[in-house]
Amino acid sequence: MNPAVHPDETLYEVEVVVNGERHVRRVEARRTLADFLREELGLTGTHIGCEHGVCGACTVLLDGRAVRSCLVYAVQADGADVVTVEGVGGQLPRGRRVTLEDGREVVLNPLQEAFQEHHALQCGYCTPGFLISALELLRENPDPTEDEVRRALSGNLCRCTGYQNIVDAVLDAARRLRAAGGGPA
Amino acid sequence: MLAGGQSLVPMLHMRLVRPVALVDIHRAADLDFIEFTPEGESVRIGAAVRHADLLRHPVLGARLPVLREAVAHVAHPAIRNRGTAVGSVCHADPAAEMPAVLALLDGEVEVLGAAGLYTVPADAFFLTYFTTVLPPEDVAVALRLPLPAPGTGQAFMEVARREGDFALVGAAACLRLDADGRVAEARLAFCGVGDTPVRAREVEAQLAGTVPSAAAWREAGAAAAAHLEPESDAHASAAYRREVAAYLAARVLEAAHRRAEGAFGADGRGGAAG
Numbered sequence: 001m002n003p004a005v006h007p008d009e010t011l012y013e014v015e016v017v018v019n020g021e022r023h024v025r026r027v028e029a030r031r032t033l034a035d036f037l038r039e040e041l042g043l044t045g046t047h048i049g050c051e052h053g054v055c056g057a058c059t060v061l062l063d064g065r066a067v068r069s070c071l072v073y074a075v076q077a078d079g080a081d082v083v084t085v086e087g088v089g090g091q092l093p094r095g096r097r098v099t100l101e102d103g104r105e106v107v108l109n110p111l112q113e114a115f116q117e118h119h120a121l122q123c124g125y126c127t128p129g130f131l132i133s134a135l136e137l138l139r140e141n142p143d144p145t146e147d148e149v150r151r152a153l154s155g156n157l158c159r160c161t162g163y164q165n166i167v168d169a170v171l172d173a174a175r176r177l178r179a180a181g182g183g184p185a
Numbered sequence: 186m187l188a189g190g191q192s193l194v195p196m197l198h199m200r201l202v203r204p205v206a207l208v209d210i211h212r213a214a215d216l217d218f219i220e221f222t223p224e225g226e227s228v229r230i231g232a233a234v235r236h237a238d239l240l241r242h243p244v245l246g247a248r249l250p251v252l253r254e255a256v257a258h259v260a261h262p263a264i265r266n267r268g269t270a271v272g273s274v275c276h277a278d279p280a281a282e283m284p285a286v287l288a289l290l291d292g293e294v295e296v297l298g299a300a301g302l303y304t305v306p307a308d309a310f311f312l313t314y315f316t317t318v319l320p321p322e323d324v325a326v327a328l329r330l331p332l333p334a335p336g337t338g339q340a341f342m343e344v345a346r347r348e349g350d351f352a353l354v355g356a357a358a359c360l361r362l363d364a365d366g367r368v369a370e371a372r373l374a375f376c377g378v379g380d381t382p383v384r385a386r387e388v389e390a391q392l393a394g395t396v397p398s399a400a401a402w403r404e405a406g407a408a409a410a411a412h413l414e415p416e417s418d419a420h421a422s423a424a425y426r427r428e429v430a431a432y433l434a435a436r437v438l439e440a441a442h443r444r445a446e447g448a449f450g451a452d453g454r455g456g457a458a459g
Contacts, residue, residue, distance in 0.1 A: 071190055072267070073209075
């Protein structure tokens with residue numbers, strides 16, 4: 001094989017805080033943050049759709065900003081603070097307590113509540129990315145118009161095409177958060 | 186050379202490029218600056234500055250309205266949070282917004298080579314699709330964008346199939362009025378209609394000294410579009426692109442004029458208006 005295109009298999013140490021928990025792993029330079037989260041840390045809530053930055057399913061917060069984790073290498077996230085969909089609940093004020101099918105009890109935040117009540121997920125594949133993008137929007141703009149919601153979510157694709165309910169859920173989440181008196185945490 | 190990686194990483198994933206090594210500059214703190222030159226005639230944007238940083242800047246949008254409007258059209262929020270302005274210019278996608286802004290303003294690219302720093306003017310920077318004069322061993326470290334003179338209005342608009350897509354056609358204009366309300370200087374640039382960003386220099390020259398009117402903008406748009414040689418592709422035919430270019434050119438000239446008039450408005454300061 002041509003050495004010029006042979007993959008560099010050197011391992012580099014990456015230290016990240018994900019959903020408040022510190023992790024240290026040694027990975028190849030070409031390992032994406034999305035693969036790192038799923039395969040090294042077992043956080044499979046971050047979904048991988050297109051692997052070239054179009055679908056938005058892999059969106060996470062990197063140092064507080066929504067980014068495509070398929071377009072960031074894990075080594076670039078060294079020292080960073082990451083929030084994935086598994087940690088999205090703690091990013092907003094607590095809402096209603098629900099019992100899951102397996103008997104576990106969890107507390108939803110107002111954004112998650114609104115997604116559930118508006119049926120804003122069908123197959124659910126795109127949902128983690130939508131939740132992260134919506135979270136960033138609500139932090140920057142607590143009272144968005146429908147048009148602003150659509151623009152903010154324009155980089156997230158839902159192949160079930162359930163956009164109307166997703167937009168309704170985000171608008172409702174914004175109302176709930178304003179009514180609760182505090183914006184996103 | 187990797188900065189935001191929002192174009193390069195997809196190309197790597199699709200094996201369109203296979204570099205021997207990648208150098209990531211996104212932690213280079215001395216490339217992370219947005220600074221106005223001491224005389225206030227231009228703004229310098231470092232290579233680590235992301236599109237979202239330009240939108241979030243407290244005064245840049247008001248000082249350089251065409252930049253704010255163009256950046257708002259760059260992809261989606263999560264892409265703007267990573268992608269850089271300098272990277273977009275170096276990637277040289279002819280449908281992208283930043284190269285058109287650089288061309289419109291006659292900006293410059295500051296480059297670091299083995300012999301030191303040098304600058305390349307916009308009209309010498311873009312060669313063809315995804316190709317610039319930058320030698321592979323040199324690094325673009327900043328953009329220098331001239332700020333509008335008093336009495337200038339600016340505008341950027343584009344037509345795309347979906348929000349955040351690359352433009353089918355984009356148009357940008359700068360219009361400076363003289364004290365009598367005539368056109369002192371006009372600039373018009375397009376993206377998505379050729380292998381590089383395109384300036385409509387003949388139309389710009391024809392507009393200078395004329396009396397502004399809706400008909401003048403329509404005629405200028407039609408004349409500019411007639412000079413364009415866009416390509417047909419899966420997204421749009423060449424004829425459609427030319428038609429959209431004529432329409433957008435008229436719209437951005439009209440908007441720039443309205444803002445230039447506003448700049449001479451009630452407060453009488455004659456600053457650049459957004």
